[in-house]
Amino acid sequence: MLKSESRLLIGSVYCESINNNLWYKLQKNFIKKNTENFKFVIYANGADLSLFDQDDVIEHHPQKQKFGHCDGLNFIVQFAQQNKFKNLLILDSDCFPIMENWQQKLEKEMMSFSVASVVRTEFLDTFAHPCACIVTGK
Numbered sequence: 001m002l003k004s005e006s007r008l009l010i011g012s013v014y015c016e017s018i019n020n021n022l023w024y025k026l027q028k029n030f031i032k033k034n035t036e037n038f039k040f041v042i043y044a045n046g047a048d049l050s051l052f053d054q055d056d057v058i059e060h061h062p063q064k065q066k067f068g069h070c071d072g073l074n075f076i077v078q079f080a081q082q083n084k085f086k087n088l089l090i091l092d093s094d095c096f097p098i099m100e101n102w103q104q105k106l107e108k109e110m111m112s113f114s115v116a117s118v119v120r121t122e123f124l125d126t127f128a129h130p131c132a133c134i135v136t137g138k
Contacts, residue, residue: 013072043072
């Protein structure tokens with residue numbers, strides 16, 4: 001059982017894509033391998049529902065009723081707030097936490113910050129990229 005004060009919610013929005021099956025399997029496997037004390041959820045926005053474990057799906061909109069990507073993100077945030085998760089990590093569907101001990105290192109840094117995100121230095125970016133963003137607290 002997870003302690004509510006230390007729970008991490010990891011959420012992704014999956015839209016219609018031929019890559020969903022691969023991305024979902026990679027994402028779920030890397031999360032399980034490198035993360036502790038978490039719940040993983042997805043918002044399926046026009047994505048083929050049969051590709052996902054039903055326990056992971058918190059909302060589904062068939063293609064004919066597609067909502068915006070922002071609606072999915074807002075739904076995940078509301079789910080985190082209603083279920084009193086301490087931290088929320090939003091990942092793009094093609095973003096995978098591959099580094100071992102990433103969670104412990106990041107939690108240590110998050111003692112001084114309430115938001116952290118990826119900076120894609122391989123593209124010489126100097127801004128926070130939304131492919132992975134973690135927030136703590138309310």
